[in-house]
Amino acid sequence: MALDPRELLREKRDGRAHAPESIAAFIAAATRREIPDYQVSAWLMAAFLNGLDATETDALTRAMLDSGRVFDWTALGRPSADKHSTGGIGDKISLVLAPLVAACGAIVPMVSGRGLGHTGGTLDKLESIPGFRTTLPPDQMRAQLDRVGVVMVGQGPDLAPADGLIYALRDVTSTVESESFIVSSIVSKKIAEGARAIVYDVKCGSGAFMKTIEQARSLAGRLVATSRAMGAKASAFITDMNWPIGRAVGNALEVAEAWDVLNGKPVPGTRELTLTLSAEMVRLAGVESTGAAARSCVERALDSGQALETFRKMVRAQGGELDPLEKGALHPAPVVLDVLADRDGILAACDGFALGELLVSLGGGRRRKEDAIDPRVGLVLERSLGDRVKRGERIARLHLGAPDAAAAARVAACFAIEAQPAPPLEPDLVIERIG
Amino acid sequence: MALDPRELLREKRDGRAHAPESIAAFIAAATRREIPDYQVSAWLMAAFLNGLDATETDALTRAMLDSGRVFDWTALGRPSADKHSTGGIGDKISLVLAPLVAACGAIVPMVSGRGLGHTGGTLDKLESIPGFRTTLPPDQMRAQLDRVGVVMVGQGPDLAPADGLIYALRDVTSTVESESFIVSSIVSKKIAEGARAIVYDVKCGSGAFMKTIEQARSLAGRLVATSRAMGAKASAFITDMNWPIGRAVGNALEVAEAWDVLNGKPVPGTRELTLTLSAEMVRLAGVESTGAAARSCVERALDSGQALETFRKMVRAQGGELDPLEKGALHPAPVVLDVLADRDGILAACDGFALGELLVSLGGGRRRKEDAIDPRVGLVLERSLGDRVKRGERIARLHLGAPDAAAAARVAACFAIEAQPAPPLEPDLVIERIG
Numbered sequence: 001m002a003l004d005p006r007e008l009l010r011e012k013r014d015g016r017a018h019a020p021e022s023i024a025a026f027i028a029a030a031t032r033r034e035i036p037d038y039q040v041s042a043w044l045m046a047a048f049l050n051g052l053d054a055t056e057t058d059a060l061t062r063a064m065l066d067s068g069r070v071f072d073w074t075a076l077g078r079p080s081a082d083k084h085s086t087g088g089i090g091d092k093i094s095l096v097l098a099p100l101v102a103a104c105g106a107i108v109p110m111v112s113g114r115g116l117g118h119t120g121g122t123l124d125k126l127e128s129i130p131g132f133r134t135t136l137p138p139d140q141m142r143a144q145l146d147r148v149g150v151v152m153v154g155q156g157p158d159l160a161p162a163d164g165l166i167y168a169l170r171d172v173t174s175t176v177e178s179e180s181f182i183v184s185s186i187v188s189k190k191i192a193e194g195a196r197a198i199v200y201d202v203k204c205g206s207g208a209f210m211k212t213i214e215q216a217r218s219l220a221g222r223l224v225a226t227s228r229a230m231g232a233k234a235s236a237f238i239t240d241m242n243w244p245i246g247r248a249v250g251n252a253l254e255v256a257e258a259w260d261v262l263n264g265k266p267v268p269g270t271r272e273l274t275l276t277l278s279a280e281m282v283r284l285a286g287v288e289s290t291g292a293a294a295r296s297c298v299e300r301a302l303d304s305g306q307a308l309e310t311f312r313k314m315v316r317a318q319g320g321e322l323d324p325l326e327k328g329a330l331h332p333a334p335v336v337l338d339v340l341a342d343r344d345g346i347l348a349a350c351d352g353f354a355l356g357e358l359l360v361s362l363g364g365g366r367r368r369k370e371d372a373i374d375p376r377v378g379l380v381l382e383r384s385l386g387d388r389v390k391r392g393e394r395i396a397r398l399h400l401g402a403p404d405a406a407a408a409a410r411v412a413a414c415f416a417i418e419a420q421p422a423p424p425l426e427p428d429l430v431i432e433r434i435g
Numbered sequence: 436m437a438l439d440p441r442e443l444l445r446e447k448r449d450g451r452a453h454a455p456e457s458i459a460a461f462i463a464a465a466t467r468r469e470i471p472d473y474q475v476s477a478w479l480m481a482a483f484l485n486g487l488d489a490t491e492t493d494a495l496t497r498a499m500l501d502s503g504r505v506f507d508w509t510a511l512g513r514p515s516a517d518k519h520s521t522g523g524i525g526d527k528i529s530l531v532l533a534p535l536v537a538a539c540g541a542i543v544p545m546v547s548g549r550g551l552g553h554t555g556g557t558l559d560k561l562e563s564i565p566g567f568r569t570t571l572p573p574d575q576m577r578a579q580l581d582r583v584g585v586v587m588v589g590q591g592p593d594l595a596p597a598d599g600l601i602y603a604l605r606d607v608t609s610t611v612e613s614e615s616f617i618v619s620s621i622v623s624k625k626i627a628e629g630a631r632a633i634v635y636d637v638k639c640g641s642g643a644f645m646k647t648i649e650q651a652r653s654l655a656g657r658l659v660a661t662s663r664a665m666g667a668k669a670s671a672f673i674t675d676m677n678w679p680i681g682r683a684v685g686n687a688l689e690v691a692e693a694w695d696v697l698n699g700k701p702v703p704g705t706r707e708l709t710l711t712l713s714a715e716m717v718r719l720a721g722v723e724s725t726g727a728a729a730r731s732c733v734e735r736a737l738d739s740g741q742a743l744e745t746f747r748k749m750v751r752a753q754g755g756e757l758d759p760l761e762k763g764a765l766h767p768a769p770v771v772l773d774v775l776a777d778r779d780g781i782l783a784a785c786d787g788f789a790l791g792e793l794l795v796s797l798g799g800g801r802r803r804k805e806d807a808i809d810p811r812v813g814l815v816l817e818r819s820l821g822d823r824v825k826r827g828e829r830i831a832r833l834h835l836g837a838p839d840a841a842a843a844a845r846v847a848a849c850f851a852i853e854a855q856p857a858p859p860l861e862p863d864l865v866i867e868r869i870g
Binding site for chain 1: 440441444476477479483484608
């Protein structure tokens, strides 16, 4: 169709809905760079302020998907599944879950992102394994999926390139936090990578992007609906992000924790959330037909060491060295400081946003895309939410690349210790299930 | 100040007001091209949708003004005055008014624009005078203002360059019709050209940008208030634009009509509106202290031929040839068609927008900046609003550059002829006065 970007801008400016074909033409032309950035960015602001309805969000997702290559793994003869998390503190679930679901018989073509701001990214965690390659040619992806059942890679330039363009403009125009934009970005990538059963982990709480249950519920509902509109099976969990997941926060430390869980260690939080999400993937993909059977399947695959074996194969196939993991010596930090309780009381809360930002400032994350990450930097919690602690007692160990006298106290300040905290103090990991 | 455009975008996106210093820094940086167009355009959309309040509009105007050269003619020892019209069909008022007010003793440093879309531009009209130059170096402007009292030129690149940048982006992002943007664009140019008494003619009706009296009143109020905030005297008239001004519509034909009025012909509409606006300029500039004295002054200057003499001097000073005007032979059209009433009845309305668009399509205006204009194309009305006409009777003559069999009927269709039209049928030229 002949498209006048000004007409489209006027339409959204005036709060009218776009026809799906208009969105398709607009995104296609933008991807071909036939529409200048200044018109795309004005549209982003108009759409941010006046909103996109469900039909428009689906059309935007479809347009992003159609802008590039779409993988199809059906010829491999096994169902494909994936999981997406909206990002939380200490979220290393994918590292265990992806090989675990593959060990159950699905294929997991996981495309992940890098960390930016207070939450980390799966790619950065994987790259703390020496030699691990997160860029693979399609042939190699296919071969590895066939042989190992799982790949964990970054978004190549040919996968939903419109998303790359739009995301860069959202970032510089303060239009990131639009539900429709978030949904189209996430779902288009998951469908493009070839996943046909998708489980969403929508984090909710102080350390998450979604602060309220209402926001989380709305986003989860849209993710599921749009995924289904794209022809995939989908469901979502809203999970608590008022306390870090598991014990470790930081790139190499999280990989080490994932390794521990794969080796059967019952790390609280991490193991349970992994099993919940993995079982849902296995059920949704149709590997098992009931939730109970799926749960048994993933427990068995984890406890038997099959998931660990799949993880090893994946790391080797992608060029990574297992030795440091086997020896418990993945990027040891030269400086390890005790983080001490600064009063008597009960561990009542963690300001995940502040903690994440603090770790970024200590080198453990990046503020800008160009920043390098120190994989050694991080935190290992020794106490949990609801634990009674005494002033001066250690609650965590802080791993640093270089001495920093003030850092431990700044970490301690992210944890609230109260005399009489309001219940509940058990982090209720799964708050709600959608779809 | 250090400015993060993303912060500014977030502020307006969220409906908060900008500090004047933020607007100043943003516009200054945008003018230096330190802020990319895609951020400026996203801000334009946010400001369009969430609005700019009076303080922000004043700050934006000030920032546009400060982006370039600001003329100051006080050393010439006479008050400066100007008029701005928001654009109407057949609006050739400036051509008579500028020399007329100069003849009364004010200086008129008029910077005008070109036509785009259904209304014409004063520059295009002037350029139908062979040789007339609308670009003058500042020294020549000063010398001519001193000697003749009036210059009529286009906006040079050093006059409010931020306005040029912003206007171009408004055009391509469908954010033209924002009152704050309109006000800042108009007022910054008038102040930059050195006018210190400004009369606004806000057109209202089918052929105008402002369709309702409420819109017109709001715009007029803002134009006056912002002009005063910039240190100028200002007032505004809301005038009728449901019927063309005077008799002629079209570039050369309007210049010929202006010439007629300067020569004392009582062309209805054109003469009266010119006198009203001119008298207000003369009073506002302080050349005369009462409205009655100002009215006498402008009537005298027009009827005595002083205004005509000033016009002649201006045309000669700017390189134009007076001969075609003197001989009544300014771009005669090779084809002149009769526009006939298509039924019996009373001339009840003119769809000015449709008429303007039709004349553009016949070559008399431009759709895009690059388009050439045929100065010969236009219309001369022979009948007025409220006149009783018979089917087949001539109501106008259509001037064309080339034969076009269907054109006359299409022009006729722009005029409504009704058996019993609703009163009033006298075009009430001045609807309201503001300030």
